[in-house]
Amino acid sequence: MGALRANSAEEWAEVLGESLVPLTLTNMSTAFHGSVEQTVLLPGVSVADIRTHGHSTVLRTDRLTRAEPRESYLFSLHLGGDGIGLQNEREAVLQPGTGALFDATRPYRLHFPADSREVVLQVPRRPLRDRVDDIDELSSRALPVEDAAWRVFAAFLRELADVSKELAPEQRAELGRTTIDLLATALRAAARGEPTAPTGRQALLRAMRCCVMDNLADPAFTPSALARHQGISLRYAADVFAEAGTSPAMFIRDQRLKAAYQVLADPRQSHRTIAVVAAHSGFADRTTFTRAFVRQYGMTPADLRAGSRSR
Template sequence: MADVPGTEKGERTVRGREGAVTARGADAWAQVISESFVPLSLGSVSDEFRGSVRPSDLGPALTLTDVRTHGHSVVARTARLVRTEPSDDCLFSLHLEGEGAVVQGGHEARLRPGGGALYDTARPYELRFPTGTRQLVLQIPRQHLSDRVGRVEDLCGRALPAGQASVRVLTACVKELADTGDRLTVAERAELGTVAVDLLASALRAGAGGDGPPDGRTALRLAMRAFVRDHLADPRLTPEALARQHGISVRYTAQLFAADGTSPAAFIRAERLRAAHRMLVDPRFAGFTVSALAARCGFTDRTTFTRAFVREFGLPPAALRAARSRSTRT
């Protein structure tokens, strides 16, 4: 194990085996959770507070983190942090032990063991934990969910109860992923991560009153968009492969994407670039080279990736990462 410098005297952050990070004290915990999820502000904590996180990568854009705390705490995503440290992810907390609450958009979701709640990093929220807890937190790009459930904003800050049948199925899946994820291959984790997002979408729809997904052309278009986002790492993902997967012609596939003002090839490329951008500015991926991150997003050639990235974002990927690193140190 190794201590991580930069915290106040008497506080420490320790990196253990299997990627677990343990923090003692308020400042150390604030650093750990901000690096693990999005920048956050820590309110009151107990004097002997300690917590740990163990993240697991389930694909280019999906993360499952096992969070354990001892002592009470209050965590906030303030309006200032939303402005200065923007994010477009959603977080779903599956509560396993202790008590807690998610407050967002005028709603307060009470967290009980076996239940959970969704919250949105693009808007302020507060997490209140009067006791020690254990949670499994799924971090998902908003678009991955909105393709499945529609308006994500309407589903945030509302409790999904443990007794709901779809929540019980979701809980079983997510717990198994947390417990066995380190024994799965990268491809298996990505595939099962997609299953977890689908189960979450089902639970959210059931919790909202049982509304089903849209029908007809819209449903097929949304399903294809979701499939692209869930399989960005596969370099074999092409418009032809997408059409085959859904049993339709390439021409009809092009017509469906034209309804959104784009083409299948352009959509695949844009989503891969957005995924790469997210990882380049995410401290959780600081240990990966640019080439490795490009490969995780389906780019097999570094030069092709860099040219496409510059056209999309105006600067090379390495320059973006360096600029982001400087901004977080100041």
């Protein structure tokens, strides 16, 4: 299939549902656009080059797993930008060169705070479950970049995505079977070398961070709202963040400022006024935003934008 393109949340949901699995979208940039170029290797096995521009969050909700079941795994090789994946109370920090597995039969969340690129391999669940013991413990866990088996698989998958359109059908099928074997080898290596999944307060901290990223644009999303989302007291939320050297309020503010900075530094977003950027980053008014921005970065939003335009 040719590249599928989208310029809105509705179009992106349709593209992802057609090429991968049905997903719900939230916290989308107003200037968001994305593309998916997918090649089917075998029935149920495909590789897709996915590129997005602007921040976005996609959810495989519990309702969708019941209404739109898919017996497949999705393996994401992250190539550009940063991202966060969350499934089974485990968080995978996605940076260029890392990869993580997600089970389409269970809810998960992916958040991309800026432009991103990833290669996504979709495979049926059964072949992997037959090859990898305790595979349920590997979902949403970043594969160790220092592992030799992972480096071999990552290089193979990236090259496969680049040349898949040029392959004959029988070559695609043969390489599809090879891909499953190589992925299983990389996952088995990860199972031997990965630390125990975070639990307790560590898992709660990661869940709260993801919750913040999902609600950045809402000015009413305060530390108290965060605590309510998690079903805990504000004091307990503050204690958990304190162990990480920050506070709920500081973390929310810092992430909002970071999101605004990325938009203001992007010449392609110059049509958006500073007031609009502030509002979409969760600030109630431009004055409060400007003061916080200057404290954080030592320059005004207008100075940053002017510097970006002159490059």
